[in-house]
Amino acid sequence: MKPVYLRPQSMEDRITHYCPGCHHGIIHRLIGEVIDELGIRGKTIGVAPIGCSVFIYAYFKLDFVVTPHGRAPAAATGIKRSLPSDRIVFTYQGDGDLASIGLAEIIHAANRGENITSIFVNNANYGMTGGQLAPTTLLGQITTTSPYGRKIAVDGYPFHIAELMSNFKGVAYSGRFAVYDPKKIISARKAIKTAFKNQMEGKGFSIVELLSNCPINWRVSVSDSIKFVKENMEAEFPLGVFKGGE
Numbered sequence: 001m002k003p004v005y006l007r008p009q010s011m012e013d014r015i016t017h018y019c020p021g022c023h024h025g026i027i028h029r030l031i032g033e034v035i036d037e038l039g040i041r042g043k044t045i046g047v048a049p050i051g052c053s054v055f056i057y058a059y060f061k062l063d064f065v066v067t068p069h070g071r072a073p074a075a076a077t078g079i080k081r082s083l084p085s086d087r088i089v090f091t092y093q094g095d096g097d098l099a100s101i102g103l104a105e106i107i108h109a110a111n112r113g114e115n116i117t118s119i120f121v122n123n124a125n126y127g128m129t130g131g132q133l134a135p136t137t138l139l140g141q142i143t144t145t146s147p148y149g150r151k152i153a154v155d156g157y158p159f160h161i162a163e164l165m166s167n168f169k170g171v172a173y174s175g176r177f178a179v180y181d182p183k184k185i186i187s188a189r190k191a192i193k194t195a196f197k198n199q200m201e202g203k204g205f206s207i208v209e210l211l212s213n214c215p216i217n218w219r220v221s222v223s224d225s226i227k228f229v230k231e232n233m234e235a236e237f238p239l240g241v242f243k244g245g246e
């Protein structure tokens, strides 16, 4: 039989702890494929967050540092600056971690133009802790801490990271993508590759925001969660490149 899919070489042969249908796994695979394709496995260091992806280090054959509560960009800065310049450093963060707890860290790393790559997974809630409201929660969205739906008067507006990042001079690339169908996955993969390549070419800070589902905490089926990303999240968070090529 001819294999149609092989696990990326930079990934461990291990079943993940993610909930059934969760998009974290797809995003991990895309990162693994890009690292393989660019031939940077032995040179790449990941920086993990707090959140569902706190165990990301267990799924890659890479060096990883775990820096909870949004501090990944600061740790990545130190790692990148203190190692030989051919080392590739990336952060992987959720929206509670990056857009709330560690907002200052990501803004300053972007503004400094740190030559690192940031993978930002926006699932519109704090997944690991049970689905609380995040800065990226949609207006009207019910979460465990917004049981009547997000209201502007109480929680303000959903926070747009990819657009915000595009305003900083130090940012080489900022874009938002989704991974719910093959076409979207191909675009997301291309964006992740660009973000890593920019770092290899010393172009500065690159961030890829990926819209993700969270079926368990949203309390919907996987297919309804995909519908929600497509119809509701994309209406608030348009896909596209906000700064940089491709």
Ligand SMILES: Cc1ncc(C[n+]2csc(CCOP(=O)(O)OP(=O)(O)O)c2C)c(N)n1
Binding pocket: 050, 051, 052, 053, 093, 094, 095, 096, 097, 098, 121, 123, 125, 126, 127, 128, 129, 134
């Ligand atoms: C000191 C401390 N404060 C708060 C938390 C709770 N906490 C765990 S994960 C997390 C954020 C998770 O949300 P997100 O970054 O959106 O990632 P997701 O789990 O949705 O992938 C928080 C606040 C904690 N573990 N420790």
